[in-house]
Amino acid sequence: SQQGEEDPQALSIQEGENATMNCSYKTSINNLQWYRQNSGRGLVHLILIRSNEREKHSGRLRVTLDTSKKSSSLLITASRAADTASYFCATDEYSGGGADGLTFGKGTHLIIQP
Amino acid sequence: NAGVTQTPKFQVLKTGQSMTLQCAQDMNHEYMSWYRQDPGMGLRLIHYSVGAGITDQGEVPNGYNVSRSTTEDFPLRLLSAAPSQTSVYFCASTLSPGTPGGYTFGSGTRLTVV
Numbered sequence: 077s078q079q080g081e082e083d084p085q086a087l088s089i090q091e092g093e094n095a096t097m098n099c100s101y102k103t104s105i106n107n108l109q110w111y112r113q114n115s116g117r118g119l120v121h122l123i124l125i126r127s128n129e130r131e132k133h134s135g136r137l138r139v140t141l142d143t144s145k146k147s148s149s150l151l152i153t154a155s156r157a158a159d160t161a162s163y164f165c166a167t168d169e170y171s172g173g174g175a176d177g178l179t180f181g182k183g184t185h186l187i188i189q190p
Numbered sequence: 191n192a193g194v195t196q197t198p199k200f201q202v203l204k205t206g207q208s209m210t211l212q213c214a215q216d217m218n219h220e221y222m223s224w225y226r227q228d229p230g231m232g233l234r235l236i237h238y239s240v241g242a243g244i245t246d247q248g249e250v251p252n253g254y255n256v257s258r259s260t261t262e263d264f265p266l267r268l269l270s271a272a273p274s275q276t277s278v279y280f281c282a283s284t285l286s287p288g289t290p291g292g293y294t295f296g297s298g299t300r301l302t303v304v
Binding site: 109111117118119121124126164166168176177180181182183 | 225231238249282292293294
């Protein structure tokens with residue numbers, strides 16, 4: 077079953093504006109990750125935030141995590157045309173010392189208008 | 191080039207045929223996994239492996255088999271292809287759960303079953 081649910085499903089903004097995407101999940105997690113997928117391509121890892129962290133930054137990306145609300149947000153500042161892609165959150169629930177793989181949401185399709 | 195290599199990139203099968211999707215990584219990653227991506231469904235975990243000789247089922251394992259005889263390779267076998275298996279398949283690997291770099295994904299295999 078889908079763990080994460082991204083919101084909104086689609087987002088169109090002007091180049092230079094900030095883009096915010098949200099993700100909600102259902103169960104306890106060890107970490108939450110964000111990935112980008114350009115049309116017809118594989119997924120590229122953007123950032124990982126652990127369950128004991130509240131905020132992380134990487135370049136123009138800012139991720140927050142609220143475990144009490146089981147939600148995360150991804151902020152892309154000063155958007156560029158090259159940021160046009162689908163963005164997925166994925167939760168890692170590994171337990172018992174093993175890896176159970178990632179559980180993905182359905183994604184947010186971001187379009188940056190020139 | 192270091193990364194995850196998937197072959198073939200495209201494949202058309204007839205219902206009932208069998209085939210193997212290849213996945214190889216050269217990063218000495220212990221953890222490998224297979225996902226399928228369907229329109230509007232995000233990615234769903236098929237099978238995963240935590241090391242050579244160890245595999246386990248994910249969310250949607252029916253109709254697929256895997257084996258992990260070496261650290262580098264993790265092939266996915268379709269036993270008797272069905273139209274419902276038409277999808278894009280991604281292989282992914284990581285050194286260990288929670289690694290800051292997340293999972294590395296291959297570029298995918300687009301499979302059509304007619």
